[in-house]
Amino acid sequence: MDQSSRIANLLKHGKLRTTNARRLVLEEFLKAGHTALSSSEIEKNIEDLDRITLYRTIKTFEESGIIHQAVDVSGRSKYALCSEYCSSHQHEDHHAHFYCKKCQKTVCLDDVKIPIIQLPDNFKLEDSQLVLSGICGECE
Numbered sequence: 001m002d003q004s005s006r007i008a009n010l011l012k013h014g015k016l017r018t019t020n021a022r023r024l025v026l027e028e029f030l031k032a033g034h035t036a037l038s039s040s041e042i043e044k045n046i047e048d049l050d051r052i053t054l055y056r057t058i059k060t061f062e063e064s065g066i067i068h069q070a071v072d073v074s075g076r077s078k079y080a081l082c083s084e085y086c087s088s089h090q091h092e093d094h095h096a097h098f099y100c101k102k103c104q105k106t107v108c109l110d111d112v113k114i115p116i117i118q119l120p121d122n123f124k125l126e127d128s129q130l131v132l133s134g135i136c137g138e139c140e
């Protein structure tokens with residue numbers, strides 16, 4: 001599938017209209033693949049996109065089940081493309097993220113699931129993040 005049809009499919013999946021900003025931001029996520037991007041990294045790569053539009057686009061994508069949050073070791077928010085099972089109602093990205101100390105990339109480990117944690121009664125879990133760090137396969 002070529003890039004423009006992948007972008008069209010993702011926007012359709014999120015029930016979103018195509019805009020220039022959305023197209024440009026999705027191109028960056030497709031390029032990054034399993035590597036998570038911070039908003040400042042995206043900002044650096046796309047000229048002529050103002051910060052407010054970028055933040056709004058990221059938020060819309062997250063709410064539409066297109067991208068998910070991948071926090072790195074410093075607690076900074078990064079984002080990566082979702083699996084096809086995510087929707088605007090629910091994200092299904094219950095996997096660990098790995099932060100490489102050498103290349104400083106945060107990658108999705110799709111096959112490493114976050115274990116189910118037993119919380120005390122009357123605690124309600126809304127989100128969980130598992131961040132591992134070390135040296136990634138490419139830097140090893």
Ligand SMILES: [Zn+2]
Pocket residue numbers: 065066067068082083086087090091092093
């Ligand atoms: Zn998701």
Ligand SMILES: [Zn+2]
Pocket residue numbers: 100101102103104105135136137138139140
């Ligand atoms: Zn690395």
Ligand SMILES: [Zn+2]
Pocket residue numbers: 068069070080093095096097107108109
């Ligand atoms: Zn991920």
